[in-house]
Amino acid sequence: MTKQEGIMKEFKSMPITVITGYLGSGKTTLLNHILKNDKGYKIAVIVNDIGEVNIDADLIEDGGVVNSKDDSLVPLQNGCICCTLKQSLIDQICELVGKQKFDHIVIEASGICEPVPIAQTIVAIGDMCKQNHMPEICHLDAVVSVVDANRLAKEFDCGEAIVKDNLDDEDLENLVFQQLEFCDVIVLNKVSDVTKTELEKVKAVIKKIQPLAKIIETDYSHVDIDEVIDTNLFDFERSAGSAGWIREMEKDEEEQEEGETEEYGISTYVYQRREPFDAKKFAQFLDEDWKRNIIRSKGILYFKNDLDNCYLFESAGNQKNLKENGAWWATMPKQQLEVLKKEQPEMFKNWDEKYGDREVKLVFIGQNMDKKALKDKLDSI
Numbered sequence: 001m002t003k004q005e006g007i008m009k010e011f012k013s014m015p016i017t018v019i020t021g022y023l024g025s026g027k028t029t030l031l032n033h034i035l036k037n038d039k040g041y042k043i044a045v046i047v048n049d050i051g052e053v054n055i056d057a058d059l060i061e062d063g064g065v066v067n068s069k070d071d072s073l074v075p076l077q078n079g080c081i082c083c084t085l086k087q088s089l090i091d092q093i094c095e096l097v098g099k100q101k102f103d104h105i106v107i108e109a110s111g112i113c114e115p116v117p118i119a120q121t122i123v124a125i126g127d128m129c130k131q132n133h134m135p136e137i138c139h140l141d142a143v144v145s146v147v148d149a150n151r152l153a154k155e156f157d158c159g160e161a162i163v164k165d166n167l168d169d170e171d172l173e174n175l176v177f178q179q180l181e182f183c184d185v186i187v188l189n190k191v192s193d194v195t196k197t198e199l200e201k202v203k204a205v206i207k208k209i210q211p212l213a214k215i216i217e218t219d220y221s222h223v224d225i226d227e228v229i230d231t232n233l234f235d236f237e238r239s240a241g242s243a244g245w246i247r248e249m250e251k252d253e254e255e256q257e258e259g260e261t262e263e264y265g266i267s268t269y270v271y272q273r274r275e276p277f278d279a280k281k282f283a284q285f286l287d288e289d290w291k292r293n294i295i296r297s298k299g300i301l302y303f304k305n306d307l308d309n310c311y312l313f314e315s316a317g318n319q320k321n322l323k324e325n326g327a328w329w330a331t332m333p334k335q336q337l338e339v340l341k342k343e344q345p346e347m348f349k350n351w352d353e354k355y356g357d358r359e360v361k362l363v364f365i366g367q368n369m370d371k372k373a374l375k376d377k378l379d380s381i
Helices: 003-010 027-035 055-062 086-098 115-131 149-156 172-181 196-209 236-240 244-250 253-257 279-289 334-343 371-379
Strands: 014-020 043-049 073-077 104-108 138-148 185-189 214-217 266-273 294-303 306-316 319-327 360-367
Touching: 014 027, 014 086, 014 115, 027 043, 027 104, 027 138, 043 086, 086 104, 086 115, 115 138, 115 172, 138 149, 138 172, 149 196, 172 196, 172 306, 185 196, 196 214, 196 266, 196 294, 196 360, 266 371, 279 294, 279 371
Parallel strands: 014 104, 014 138, 043 073, 043 104, 138 185, 185 214
Antiparallel strands: 266 360, 294 306, 294 360, 306 319
């Protein structure tokens, strides 16, 4: 039996809270507030920094609540826990649980971390326990996203793009949206730095992007610990499908046509058709006709010169990305397709005799969008 297996058999499930948020949003300040709680929680902290020096860990240790010498503070640096340091994260969680000293683990993710891989890693530990007929040693309690209200107010007003911070062409705009789309609690920080109108506008946008998460307005990341610790809010299927664009994609045409209540001009629009796009015209649309009031968009499409492959398109602010997303089912051999139809009939409910599963379906979230003009433009592509 390995050391990890021994630990898994012996201890009860440890709740884990993951704190995400882009650089300067207030994650470390929130974490220090949690650590200074007056409710008796014994909290262990895992802090991730992509650099060789873990600045956030130093700031937390300077607070005097936890430190690396008594094993309550674990710095994971020179890499990202959503990719290169996954195994290190698993090892450290197992080790902290094995100490039997803590009630809760809080993970402060690097500002450039995507939340989904972190959640998958933690869930995988529980799955591994079940597969080996062992008690679950840990579970994800909540994913908390810390957001700078002032920065978002500028971005959602279609102003300057969020500043890049040496991220090798990875745009922070997209990371911000990923962190918002996959969370249970949103700590909307620095609300005193914006006007009441700006605050309401930012909240309206957030609710379109992430309609299910709880929003807590605050300054200096002051939050009641009960809002972020032992919440039992996390559910993977719910979180994975909670993003506004996913919920819009899953609606049928009748639900989409029912309309919606718009706050501060923030609305969604779903464009769909069976015919493919012209690749050159779509590229021209992105380069010359893209409207700055489109805050977020995502969806699937295909092109006349490549009928077999599905593409995933997404935008966040001014950042746009298009990548291959695999072949359409309609490209499968007929015999294999018939077998699949019998095994998974629900996957073929939108099957078209001419196009199969091929379709263009794009969700746009924006402010004061001219939906007719957008539809007309897309129809011409």
